[in-house]
Amino acid sequence: MTDLTVETRRIDPVPSLIPYSDPTHPLLFLRRGDGIAGIGEALRLEFRGPTRLADAAAAWREVAASARVDDEVRIGGSGLVGFGAFAFDDDSTRTSVLIVPRVVIGRRNGVGWVTRVNGADDAITASPLGAEYRLSLHPGALPPDAYRDAVRSAVGRILSGSLEKVVLARDLVGHVPAGADLRRVLLELALGYPDTWTFAVDGHLGSSPETLVRVYGGDVTARVLAGSHARGADAEADAAAALELATSSKDLDEHRFAVESVLRALRPHGPGITSTELPFTLKLPNLWHLASDVHGRLSDGSGALDLVAALHPTAAVAGTPTRAALDLIRELEPFDRGRYGGPVGWVDQAGDGKWAISLRSAEVDADGTLTAFAGAGIVAESDPDRELAETKLKFRPIVEAFG
Numbered sequence: 001m002t003d004l005t006v007e008t009r010r011i012d013p014v015p016s017l018i019p020y021s022d023p024t025h026p027l028l029f030l031r032r033g034d035g036i037a038g039i040g041e042a043l044r045l046e047f048r049g050p051t052r053l054a055d056a057a058a059a060w061r062e063v064a065a066s067a068r069v070d071d072e073v074r075i076g077g078s079g080l081v082g083f084g085a086f087a088f089d090d091d092s093t094r095t096s097v098l099i100v101p102r103v104v105i106g107r108r109n110g111v112g113w114v115t116r117v118n119g120a121d122d123a124i125t126a127s128p129l130g131a132e133y134r135l136s137l138h139p140g141a142l143p144p145d146a147y148r149d150a151v152r153s154a155v156g157r158i159l160s161g162s163l164e165k166v167v168l169a170r171d172l173v174g175h176v177p178a179g180a181d182l183r184r185v186l187l188e189l190a191l192g193y194p195d196t197w198t199f200a201v202d203g204h205l206g207s208s209p210e211t212l213v214r215v216y217g218g219d220v221t222a223r224v225l226a227g228s229h230a231r232g233a234d235a236e237a238d239a240a241a242a243l244e245l246a247t248s249s250k251d252l253d254e255h256r257f258a259v260e261s262v263l264r265a266l267r268p269h270g271p272g273i274t275s276t277e278l279p280f281t282l283k284l285p286n287l288w289h290l291a292s293d294v295h296g297r298l299s300d301g302s303g304a305l306d307l308v309a310a311l312h313p314t315a316a317v318a319g320t321p322t323r324a325a326l327d328l329i330r331e332l333e334p335f336d337r338g339r340y341g342g343p344v345g346w347v348d349q350a351g352d353g354k355w356a357i358s359l360r361s362a363e364v365d366a367d368g369t370l371t372a373f374a375g376a377g378i379v380a381e382s383d384p385d386r387e388l389a390e391t392k393l394k395f396r397p398i399v400e401a402f403g
């Protein structure tokens, strides 16, 4: 592998990162206007199979150790960065990637920068958006009726004692016209869901509210989501919806499994890592979620990718116990989730980084085939109609951004 030469220079912060990214191959990780956009690929690493995350962590350590980095900005996202998107399942046929762009444009807290790899001299320009397009998405391999049946089967397994929780997803499919400017969709997502992580890596894009893990200078944070409720039609109904969620033993159970799975994975790397004592209600434009924040200090020098490898898959996207949940997902979902439910984010030279769980997301293949997934946590008290309705709400960001 050739050693990378990386140079970061301060620039006036660009007003919006999205118009600077590539129209058909955007690389983006953004929240509330701050983040990084990549152009081109200076280095692309691909991984597969059960060790894909550990392999990526090891490969990245080598890339980082051999890179010559001159960074006059030195904040999260400056210097050497790799964008990553990883498949959910060990047996997925979808490739997991780490990509070092040729050029990165970043902005954070009023500071702007540009990073050039191996002397890339691309001009930094916002290009006009391509033609408008709209597409409709249709049920895929697990249509609504079959999804209800799958939920019923899962509840049966839970009641028989095989497991406590499983997250079941269904799929929608569509076709993106050739040459479509994907930045249009990213702008819609970023405007509509400003508090989420709007991302695009290797044809996989979305707006995720769930932080898998964030590492910076030995501090670690995560935001666990599990337990959902539709927003109310008016202020009063909306407050009632939040209260119902915050006091629902079904949702609190579902949530507890997810928080416990995160703490179990992180504590070996920092015994003092804790979560907020009680979950809080997080308001998104389409949904209420139960949320818990996790934070602490790392005691073993783990990098973001090491923790991603330790955490994935959490009970927010798989279930509890993990093995039984993954087996049931394979049995009841007639598709490969690809990178939905997998880690997506970036890592820097020090091993710091920000990673979300790919939710509210879609995969756009080279031939324009679009596949989107949305799921819901199934526990003993789950009702098939309500879980189906929940997946509909979770599809909304993607359906509306492409529609």
Ligand SMILES: C=C(O[C@@H]1C=C(C(=O)O)C=C[C@H]1O)C(=O)O
Pocket: 167, 169, 210, 225, 226, 227, 228, 289, 316, 317, 359, 360, 373, 374, 375, 376, 377, 378, 394
């Ligand atoms: C599985 C999804 O979302 C996850 C499941 C949730 C739930 O079951 O309540 C809530 C947030 C996410 O952790 C999805 O968006 O597809």
